[in-house]
Amino acid sequence: MSWTEFLILSILLLNIFLGLVIIFHERKSAQATWAWLMVLLFLPVAGLIFYFIFGRELKNNxxxxxxxxxxxxxxxxxxxxxxxxxxIRNTPSFEGLEGLIYMHLTHNHAPLxxxxxxxxxxxxxxxxxxxxxxxxxxxxxxxxxxxxxxxxxxxxxxxxxxxxxxxxxxxxxxxxxxxxxxxxxxxxxxxxxxxxxxxxxxxxxxxxxxxxxxxxxxxxxxxxxxxxxxxxxxxxxxxxxxxxxxxxxxxxxxxxxxxxxxxxxxxxxxxxxxxxxxxxxxxxxxxxxxxxxxxxxxxxxxQIVASGPGLEHNQVKNGFVRMIQKAKHYIYIQTPYFIPDFGLFDNLRVAILSGIDVKIMIPNKPDHPFIYWATYFYIGELIKLGATVYIYDHGFIHAKTMVVDDQVSTLGTTNMDERSVRLNFEVNTFMYDEAMALRMKETFQHDLAHCRKLPLEEYEQRSTWIRIKENFSKLLSPLL
Structure with a gap:
């Protein structure tokens, strides 16, 4: 066997080994697992380097x-x-929020x-x-x-x-x-x-x-x-x-x-x-x-909730999901990156189909191109279901907020994307106060003066080149 053949065989075996590690040992999401398997399959050498630098999980450290x-x-x-x-007995502001408070208190080390x-x-x-x-x-x-x-x-x-x-x-x-x-x-x-x-x-x-x-x-x-x-x-x-x-x-x-x-x-x-x-x-x-x-x-x-890789629960993301589930009237979201995992996306989809007024505000320009076009794909899917999406035109909106029903709001460092909910160390404050929720709502409405609505007709008329960028970025979204 020549050195070239030996090198190719070694790389192939290492790729197979890493694939098995990703599938059976690491606790990645199904989307991230498939994404890394595709990288290892189509980029045998570069994929190994990318995985070593960007793909490994934090465990037992x-x-x-x-x-x-x-x-x-x-x-x-x-x-x-x-x-x-x-x-929380006899506290009207907590009505309907007992599950959210219990989850953060019991599983997320977040006292009230x-x-x-x-x-x-x-x-x-x-x-x-x-x-x-x-x-x-x-x-x-x-x-x-x-x-x-x-x-x-x-x-x-x-x-x-x-x-x-x-x-x-x-x-x-x-x-x-x-x-x-x-x-x-x-x-x-x-x-x-x-x-x-x-x-x-x-x-x-x-x-x-x-x-x-x-x-x-x-x-x-x-x-x-x-x-x-x-x-x-x-x-x-x-x-x-x-x-x-x-x-x-x-x-x-x-x-x-x-x-x-x-x-x-x-x-x-x-x-x-x-x-x-x-x-x-x-x-x-x-x-x-x-x-x-x-x-x-x-x-x-x-409640101040921290999340990070390797922890048992996706603490902040679970808080987002619970807020969405308890909504009866509206959900207002501001985020620079919107690449939700299946749980977040499916709960937003159900909220929209249930008649909840879902409004999402995103930037009009990317500071990370792949992330922006993946965002464009996901917000397009929600527009088709009936969500209202606003493009912030006054500059770059980096706020990460959500407010629900004049009752509960959250603000912090967590974006609605895979990187924030699975890879980064983040922290958010969940606030159970009507006055604070109204302030967050008013801020959202004030920002609407600097936004334009993205109608379904305009989204459907996007160019073939944008569609290609969207779909390519969607494939990479679990790694972004």
């Missing part, structure tokens, strides 16, 4: 743990109270808490002015987590502010995604580190060789300031979020500024992420205590 150190006592108390029907105040921030300048002001006022600590921090003007001002606070003796901890913030090197952070600031990179690319693939990113954006203020939502750090971008235009996103006991649970999530990959936890130096009971009769009741 510290990155996919979701331990919340400070909320365990509260979770035990609330689970017992729910079983006794005393947790409340925020004393919730500010909905939909403009980058507004968000960063508020965040910078809160950081300047910090006395004890500033704990921040972002997927992407750019090294541009806003990113530089952000790091200089953190450096100044570290010099003042404030504990500053910065957690970033190892790939999303790859430009944020120790050399760039030299002054910050010398001032006493701490930085950690979640799942840096080099960890791929020992833990998994480059596909599993920490997409969460969390900020905790002095145990009294929390931020979470869709904005990263960079100029494009506050200025007109040449390619995408105005960046329209959504973020929350939260005060009250809900801050403790976002803080716990930050600590959990900070400790991932460490043999010894470092949470002991945080002195705050999560109260075993907090009143649900004041402020905005909410």
């Amino acid at each position: 510290p990155w996919n743990e979701n331990s919340l150190f400070k909320t365990n006592a509260l979770l035990r108390y609330q689970r017992e109270a729910f079983a006794k029907r005393t947790l 808490t409340h925020a004393r105040s919730v500010d909905l921030l939909t403009d980058g300048k507004e968000k960063f002015e508020a965040l910078f002001e809160d950081i300047r006022s910090a006395q004890d600590y500033v704990h921040l987590q972002y997927f992407a921090i750019n090294t541009d003007e806003l990113g530089g001002n952000f790091i200089r502010l953190l450096t100044e606070k570290a010099r003042q003796g404030v504990e500053v901890m910065l957690l970033v995604d190892g790939l999303g913030s790859y430009k944020l090197t120790n050399r760039y952070l030299k002054n910050y580190l010398n001032a006493g600031g701490k930085v950690k990179r979640f799942f840096p690319p080099r960890s791929m060789f020992s833990y998994g693939s480059l596909n599993h990113r920490n997409h969460r954006k969390i900020g905790i300031i002095d145990d009294g203020i929390a931020y979470m939502g869709g904005f990263n750090i960079g100029d494009k979020y506050t200025t007109e971008n040449d390619n995408l235009g105005y960046w329209r996103d959504s973020h929350l500024r939260i005060t009250g006991s809900a801050v403790h649970h976002l803080h716990d999530q930050f600590i959990s992420d900070w400790n991932k990959g460490r043999k010894v936890g470092s949470h002991e130096f945080h002195s705050y205590q999560v109260p075993v009971f907090s009143s649900l009769n004041s402020g905005v009741p909410m």
Whole structure:
């Protein structure tokens, strides 16, 4: 046997072996399994490389743990109270939401808490002015987590502010995604580190060789300031979020500024992420205590739900599904990427066929071409069933929100696509408050002024080239 024949046979056997691993060992969805099998079949060499870099799952390693150190006592108390029907008794705002609350409480490590105040921030300048002001006022600590921090003007001002606070003796901890913030090197952070600031990179690319693939990113954006203020939502750090971008235009996103006991649970999530990959936890130096009971009769009741690869349930996605299932009147969705798996898509389909008013708002231009055209395919299928789809023309809409029936709403980092619900580490806030739901609804309606409706007739008249891009991207959608 020649070396060429031996090499071809070895590649063939390795492809067969990986195919068997995907089918019998890894817990991928049926769509993702078939997609990877097709890649290995048609791209024997390149497919092996792609699978090694992007396809492996996270299993039995510290990155996919979701331990919340400070909320365990509260979770035990609330689970017992729910079983006794005393947790949400005589609370009209929870009517019909018991199943959603139970699921998050029992399976998703998400206690029911409340925020004393919730500010909905939909403009980058507004968000960063508020965040910078809160950081300047910090006395004890500033704990921040972002997927992407750019090294541009806003990113530089952000790091200089953190450096100044570290010099003042404030504990500053910065957690970033190892790939999303790859430009944020120790050399760039030299002054910050010398001032006493701490930085950690979640799942840096080099960890791929020992833990998994480059596909599993920490997409969460969390900020905790002095145990009294929390931020979470869709904005990263960079100029494009506050200025007109040449390619995408105005960046329209959504973020929350939260005060009250809900801050403790976002803080716990930050600590959990900070400790991932460490043999010894470092949470002991945080002195705050999560109260075993907090009143649900004041402020905005909410549950903060985190999801990630390797966890038993698709926590945030299951929350989406339960919200859709309980809808009686309307479902309003904003998302930059709409590539739902079968469960999400089928529940939306049933809602539309049941007469529910389903409105979906997506961008008018792609920041990721394959994802955009896969989105176009799926929204087309829902338009045919009776959904109303709006194309946001004022720039790029990156908000990830859903509101149902003036009763329940969710906002966070999770897109309605395979990457968010299966591959990334995400976090969403589920809010059980009529006033908050009405605010989210009004924001959606305000954005309609910058949208155009995509009618079925226009969608059906799309060019052959667009149809080809749609169908090709649909095949890749489980891998996007």
